[in-house]
Amino acid sequence: KAAALPTRKTLEDFDWDAQPATRQQIAALASGAFLTEARNVVLLGPPGTGKTHLATALGIVAARAGHRVLFATATDWVTRLTDAHRQGRLPQELARLRRYGLIIVDEVGYLPIEQDAANLFFQLVSSRYEHASLILTSNLPFSSWGNVFGDQAVAAAMIDRIVHHADVLTLKGASYRLRGRGIDSLPS
Ligand code: ADP
Ligand code: MG
Structure with a gap:
């Protein structure tokens, strides 16, 4: 399931007027220095504020700089890790994934993650900590991740490792998808 980048969305395509507050932060990330420092981006x-667009654009930056990149939704990562675990090859899978300079985990929070799967996801985060970068996107603040992962302690330990060396960008405003359609926002 985890594969190459799903679309060709670039930083050049991004309309900064819609997200002026994060422009400086993204410009700094565009150098790709976060990858060699194994820093994360959250x-x-x-919905619709450009999270997947920017995650993809930074993935393209990474690929251009010669890093190997994998992109999948949180749900797909969980499926992949669960399969590896069932087959008794989780350590090998985590070791293999460490050879990727960047792993993108899109859409944390849209679908709940079972407690067992949350433990596997925690192991993915741990195995990359201070070694290789993660980009995560979420519609939910960190304070709600305990509910997503069904375990407050695991979520707290995971967030602790993710944000220790990370840039956290909070996108704001109405959905770019709904622009000019007379729709202000969707129910959250
Ligand atoms: P999210 O992942 O936050 O739900 P997306 O990144 O998928 O949102 O954005 C929804 C659509 O709107 C995509 O087609 C994306 O390319 C476009 N989009 C969002 N924000 C911008 C922006 N600031 N400039 C240009 N296109 C944008
Ligand atoms: Mg998205």
Whole structure:
């Protein structure tokens, strides 16, 4: 399931007027220095604010700089890790994934993650900590991740490792998808 980038969304395509507050932060990330420092990027904000677009654009930056990149939704990562665990090859899978300079986890928070799967996801985060970068996107603030992962302690330990060396960007405003359609916002 985890594969190459799903679309060709670039930083050049991004309309900064819609997200002026994060422009400086993204410009700094565009150098790609976060990858060699094994830093993470967390993109938070409501639907349609450009999280997947920016995650993809930073993935393209990484690929251009010669890093190997994998992109999948949180749900797909969980499926992949669960399969590896069932087959008794989780350590090998985590070791293999460590060879990727960037792993993108899109859409943390749209679908709940079972407690067992949350433990596997925690192991993915741990295995990359201070070794290789993660980009995560979520519609939910960190304070709600305990509910997503069904375990407050695991979520807290995971967030602790993710944000220790990370840039956290909070995107704001109305959905870019609904622009000019006379729709202000969707129910959250
Ligand atoms: P999210 O992942 O936050 O729900 P997306 O990144 O998928 O939102 O954005 C929804 C659509 O709107 C995509 O087609 C994306 O390319 C476009 N989009 C969002 N924000 C911007 C922006 N600031 N400039 C240009 N296109 C944008
Ligand atoms: Mg998205």
